[in-house]
Amino acid sequence: xxxxxxxxxxxxxxxxxxxxxxxxxxxxxxxxxxxxxxxxxxxxxxxxxxxxxxxxxxxxxxxxxxxxxxxxxxxxxxxxxxxxxxxxxxxxxxxxxxxxxxxxxxxxxxxxxxxxxxxxxxxxxxxxxxxxxxxxxxxxxxxxxxxxxxxxxxxxxxxxx
Amino acid sequence: xxxxxxxxxxxxxxxxxxxxxxxxxxxxxxxxxxxxxxxxxxxxxxxxxxxxxxxxxxxxxxxxxxxxxxxxxxxxxxxxxxxxxxxxxxxxxxxxxxxxxxxxxxxxxxxxxxxxxxxxxxxxxxxxxxxxxxxxxxxxxxxxxxxxxxxxxxxxxxxxxxxxxxxxxxxxxxxxxxxxxxxxxxxxxxxxxxxxxxxxxxxxxxxxxxxxxxxxxxxxxxxxxxxxxxxxxxxxxxxxxxxxxxxxxxxxxxxxxxxxxxxxxxxxxxxxxxxxxxxxxxxxxxxxxxxxxxxxxxxxxxxxxxxxxxxxxxxxxxxxxxxxxxxxxxxxxxxxxxxxxxxxxxxxxxxxxxxxxxxxxxxxxxxxxxxxxxxxxxxxxxxxxxxxxxxxxxxxxxxxxxxxxxxxxxxxxxxxxxxxxxxxxxxxxxxxxxxxxxxxxxxxxxxxxxxxxxxxxxxxxxxxxxxxxxxxxxxxxxxxxxxxxxxxxxxxxxxxxxxxxxxxxxxxxxxxxxxxxxxxxxxxxxxxxxxxxxxxxxxxxxxxxxxxxxxxxxxxxxxxxxxxxxxxxxxxxxxxxxxxxxxxxxxxxxxxxxxxxxxxxxxxxxxxxxxxxxxxxxxxxxxxxxxxxxxxxxxxxxxxxxxxxxxxxxxxxxxxxxxxxxxxxxxxxxxxxxxxxxxxxxxxxxxxxxxxxxxxxxxxxxxxxxxxxxxxxxxxxxxxxxxxxxxxxxxxxxxxxxxxxxxxxxxxxxxxxxxxxxxxxxxxxxxxxxxxxxxxxxxxxxxxxxxxxxxxx
Numbered sequence: 001x002x003x004x005x006x007x008x009x010x011x012x013x014x015x016x017x018x019x020x021x022x023x024x025x026x027x028x029x030x031x032x033x034x035x036x037x038x039x040x041x042x043x044x045x046x047x048x049x050x051x052x053x054x055x056x057x058x059x060x061x062x063x064x065x066x067x068x069x070x071x072x073x074x075x076x077x078x079x080x081x082x083x084x085x086x087x088x089x090x091x092x093x094x095x096x097x098x099x100x101x102x103x104x105x106x107x108x109x110x111x112x113x114x115x116x117x118x119x120x121x122x123x124x125x126x127x128x129x130x131x132x133x134x135x136x137x138x139x140x141x142x143x144x145x146x147x148x149x150x151x152x153x154x155x156x157x158x159x160x161x
Numbered sequence: 162x163x164x165x166x167x168x169x170x171x172x173x174x175x176x177x178x179x180x181x182x183x184x185x186x187x188x189x190x191x192x193x194x195x196x197x198x199x200x201x202x203x204x205x206x207x208x209x210x211x212x213x214x215x216x217x218x219x220x221x222x223x224x225x226x227x228x229x230x231x232x233x234x235x236x237x238x239x240x241x242x243x244x245x246x247x248x249x250x251x252x253x254x255x256x257x258x259x260x261x262x263x264x265x266x267x268x269x270x271x272x273x274x275x276x277x278x279x280x281x282x283x284x285x286x287x288x289x290x291x292x293x294x295x296x297x298x299x300x301x302x303x304x305x306x307x308x309x310x311x312x313x314x315x316x317x318x319x320x321x322x323x324x325x326x327x328x329x330x331x332x333x334x335x336x337x338x339x340x341x342x343x344x345x346x347x348x349x350x351x352x353x354x355x356x357x358x359x360x361x362x363x364x365x366x367x368x369x370x371x372x373x374x375x376x377x378x379x380x381x382x383x384x385x386x387x388x389x390x391x392x393x394x395x396x397x398x399x400x401x402x403x404x405x406x407x408x409x410x411x412x413x414x415x416x417x418x419x420x421x422x423x424x425x426x427x428x429x430x431x432x433x434x435x436x437x438x439x440x441x442x443x444x445x446x447x448x449x450x451x452x453x454x455x456x457x458x459x460x461x462x463x464x465x466x467x468x469x470x471x472x473x474x475x476x477x478x479x480x481x482x483x484x485x486x487x488x489x490x491x492x493x494x495x496x497x498x499x500x501x502x503x504x505x506x507x508x509x510x511x512x513x514x515x516x517x518x519x520x521x522x523x524x525x526x527x528x529x530x531x532x533x534x535x536x537x538x539x540x541x542x543x544x545x546x547x548x549x550x551x552x553x554x555x556x557x558x559x560x561x562x563x564x565x566x567x568x569x570x571x572x573x574x575x576x577x578x579x580x581x582x583x584x585x586x587x588x589x590x591x592x593x594x595x596x597x598x599x600x601x602x603x604x605x606x607x608x609x610x611x612x613x614x615x616x617x618x619x620x621x622x623x624x625x626x627x628x629x630x631x632x633x634x635x636x637x638x639x640x641x642x643x644x645x646x647x648x649x650x651x652x653x654x655x656x657x658x659x660x661x662x663x664x665x666x667x668x669x670x671x672x673x674x675x676x677x678x679x680x681x682x683x684x685x686x687x688x689x690x691x692x693x694x695x696x697x698x699x700x701x702x703x704x705x706x707x708x709x710x711x712x713x714x715x716x717x718x719x720x721x722x723x724x725x726x727x728x729x730x731x732x733x734x735x736x737x738x739x740x741x742x743x744x745x746x747x748x749x750x751x752x753x754x755x756x757x758x759x760x761x762x763x764x765x766x767x768x769x770x771x772x773x774x775x776x777x778x779x780x781x782x783x784x785x786x787x788x789x790x791x792x793x794x795x796x797x798x799x800x801x802x803x804x805x806x807x808x809x810x811x812x813x814x815x816x817x818x819x820x821x822x823x824x825x826x827x828x829x830x831x832x833x834x835x836x837x838x839x840x841x842x843x844x845x846x847x848x849x850x851x852x853x854x855x856x857x858x859x860x861x862x863x864x865x866x867x868x869x870x871x872x873x874x875x876x877x878x879x880x881x882x883x884x885x886x887x888x889x890x891x892x893x894x895x896x897x898x899x900x901x902x903x904x905x906x907x908x909x910x911x912x913x914x915x916x917x918x919x920x921x922x923x924x925x926x927x928x929x930x931x932x933x934x935x936x937x938x939x940x941x942x943x944x945x946x947x948x949x950x951x952x953x954x
Contacts, residue, residue: 021287023287031192032286035194036185037185037189037191037192038184038185038186038187039185040189040365040366040417041191041367041447042365042366042367042417042450043449043450043872043873044449044450044451044872045450045451045872045873045874047872047873047874047878048365048450048873050365077185078183078184078185079184079185079186081185082183082184087180087183087184091183091184094179094183095175095176095179095180095183096175098175098176098838098839098841098842100179100182100183101418101672101673101674101842101846102364102365102366102415102416102417102418102671102672103178103179103181103182103183103187103415103417103672104187104189104364104365104366104417104418105365105417106182106183107182107185110183125886126882128881129881129882129884130881130882132880132881132882133880133881133882135881136365136873136878136880137365137881138363138364138365138418138420138846138849138850138878139418139672139842139846140842140845140846140849141845141846141847141848141849141850141879141884141887141910142845142849142880142881142884143842143845143884143886143887144842144845145881146881146886
């Protein structure tokens with residue numbers, strides 16, 4: 001039996017102290033221990049990006065990080081993105097542009113794309129497509145996802161409408 | 162257009178379902194954690210073919226948290242039924258196909274890598290995974306065969322004793338003699354050998370199932386990633402678990418994409434229910450992606466020889482097709498129907514071809530079962546036809562567009578009876594051809610080609626004109642073809658006392674947006690606000706019945722069932738309104754949400770009539786029952802026939818073989834459109850899927866049956882940077898035989914675009930002397946083709 005160790009981390013602004021096995025992945029901690037099931041698992045080789053969250057402000061595939069590595073970190077998941085029920089501009093743009101169908105890749109797409117726009121406030125279509133290479137979608141052909149990210153960038157750069 | 166706030170038919174209404182997905186509040190099967198939840202992990206065969214000498218579970222049973230280890234012997238002892246096949250195909254001689262057993266856990270032998278051998282159930286997923294490693298299975302490996310045509314060669318390893326030569330069935334369709342006669346007098350014959358590459362469905366949500374047996378109620382509940390919960394309940398009830406339907410509830414909650422792979426009844430669905438009763442706890446299983454590659458049904462995998470006969474004017478006279486179709490090791494639910502009734506019947510395409518003869522031999526191999534993947538049979542038919550047409554143009558010196566235009570069925574030829582069983586009701590194939598050419602600005606292609614050449618790139622233009630058969634399926638027709646179930650659809654409408662409406666549909670939405678589009682149907686018909694409509698799907702305890710979502714059928718068949726149910730509601734509402742308005746029923750009209758006495762301003766709103774039906778003090782109680790709820794089962798009269806034209810431009814780098822899809826313009830006729838935003842979205846996804854098949858995706862087996870492309874590291878999925886923006890146009894002709902005029906849209910991209918991509922690649926490579934290439938046209942394959950043709954440095 002693998003030893004259990006306690007870690008402390010902040011998730012969506014809430015402090016947690018959790019006992020984890022050394023092999024527990026961050027995504028398992030989020031989904032199973034904390035029951036934050038908005039973060040999804042679509043593969044076992046860190047290719048699909050459905051599990052993308054922010055760790056200390058940077059987007060990370062939470063399947064590629066041990067929970068213990070998140071000791072002391074500040075984690076934001078898709079559940080923590082909207083404020084007071086109001087969608088983040090990236091979420092709002094995905095809705096407005098029909099950037100989601102089955103919704104399974106969506107949390108990872110949104111978390112990843114939001115970081116792109118933070119880093120590159122005015123991305124080109126090519127930059128958006130290149131950035132999203134680590135996020136797979138089978139439904140949308142990426143067309144409306146790319147449109148959504150470009151629109152969100154405009155909304156964010158232009159301030160609240 | 163609609164009366165009610167522009168949210169009826171034809172309006173690009175934003176989706177209701179988005180909010181929960183965007184907030185991370187979707188409810189997918191794996192998200193659900195039941196009280197006292199336990200976990201299952203499957204031990205799967207590492208061999209493609211082996212005898213099981215023994216299974217020793219002692220160490221696994223002793224591992225921490227393990228509740229049970231179950232094997233094929235337990236499955237047999239408890240009398241579980243084998244996984245059934247829904248379709249039966251007859252051989253040329255009238256005998257029926259070989260239908261081998263498909264036990265839920267392997268018994269005696271394993272027949273593909275990934276075949277489940279044992280099921281380990283433990284307190285946690287990690288414990289189940291650890292213990293699964295401790296199950297000792299003693300295998301005696303046997304020779305295996307994975308590929309066509311190797312599986313039909315003399316001396317090939319045999320998958321089933323009862324299927325000599327690995328042949329499941331040997332089927333044909335069409336008039337062989339008439340076809341031969343046309344070939345004998347043809348001015349020109351064009352022939353091609355083609356491979357339609359094997360693909361994995363890869364919905365981003367892996368399959369999952371959570372089974373719960375409630376001993377107090379003696380009742381089973383299954384949560385599963387399914388496109389058709391009622392069909393799963395039917396198969397569980399009648400064939401596998403063998404308990405009556407009232408003891409069985411199947412819930413398909415939010416499902417993260419299907420693409421066909423979640424139609425079928427899989428062993429895991431049966432096993433988690435059965436195991437739950439055995440261990441007295443709910444049992445959950447969720448596939449890991451590598452397990453999905455080894456257990457989700459794959460698609461395509463055809464090897465085909467096709468010939469087209471033309472007369473001296475370039476008119477098509479006959480088509481002859483010989484196909485080997487790989488079915489894998491076991492028959493999946495729809496498998497035999499795919500290379501036959503969804504492929505052979507489609508071979509006339511959008512063209513007048515007086516004689517067609519097709520032979521399909523379906524072959525067992527030691528591979529994962531093959532069944533429907535987005536398009537299912539129709540992409541294979543379209544691909545071979547459109548490749549042949551391009552080759553005919555090249556060999557006869559005809560223009561690729563003009564040869565198509567010359568042979569398309571003309572608008573005044575409908576209804577058009579093909580030589581391969583289908584009767585197309587309506588279409589306008591010239592219009593979609595013109596629209597796509599205009600959209601891609603075909604007239605200026607030569608200029609763009611010259612510009613690419615200056616940059617050292619080879620530019621190619623490719624096109625496909627195609628039809629599909631959707632809205633599956635008319636029971637009478639498919640019953641005659643061998644289906645063992647009719648593919649009608651059911652809908653119920655509950656009007657609540659204050660006039661809001663709940664729609665219960667037997668279709669299932671796993672990305673298609675039915676909660677929005679079906680609400681639009683209600684807004685259009687009943688004239689009530691969009692916000693007052695709720696659409697419920699995916700739960701056999703809430704929805705009376707249904708056949709589910711596949712074959713682009715939901716709007717055409719399920720939508721028509723909803724409209725029929727609404728007609729009954731309106732009819733009853735008129736009787737109530739007539740009473741309230743002191744008029745005769747014949748004088749009451751219903752429009753814009755109001756029952757009105759014709760020619761007067763006397764009216765009652767839909768909500769007022771609903772209220773009267775539930776509080777029937779002033780009511781025609783002698784002749785009309787209280788309440789306002791009705792349902793409908795709709796069995797379509799024919800398939801629907803969406804059609805269109807897909808045009809593609811590619812740039813090939815002759816140094817590296819990399820193909821860049823630079824432009825995609827399509828024009829489709831999907832019939833009447835409920836929501837253009839959603840229709841375009843379906844087109845985008847289908848196009849990406851089709852481009853994926855054409856350029857990137859392939860399930861690669863080694864000759865011994867080991868899957869070499871078993872993860873997203875080795876199976877190339879199309880990514881955002883691989884694709885351009887798509888130009889999507891529509892030109893609708895309304896379906897003539899359903900109430901909505903809808904034809905269906907879900908598969909079109911995957912059907913129409915692969916040959917357009919390959920035709921474009923071959924057009925680009927033609928100057929170098931490359932004449933053919935198989936999908937996927939990877940950089941390596943393109944580079945080798947260029948070298949083999951003597952081109953390049």
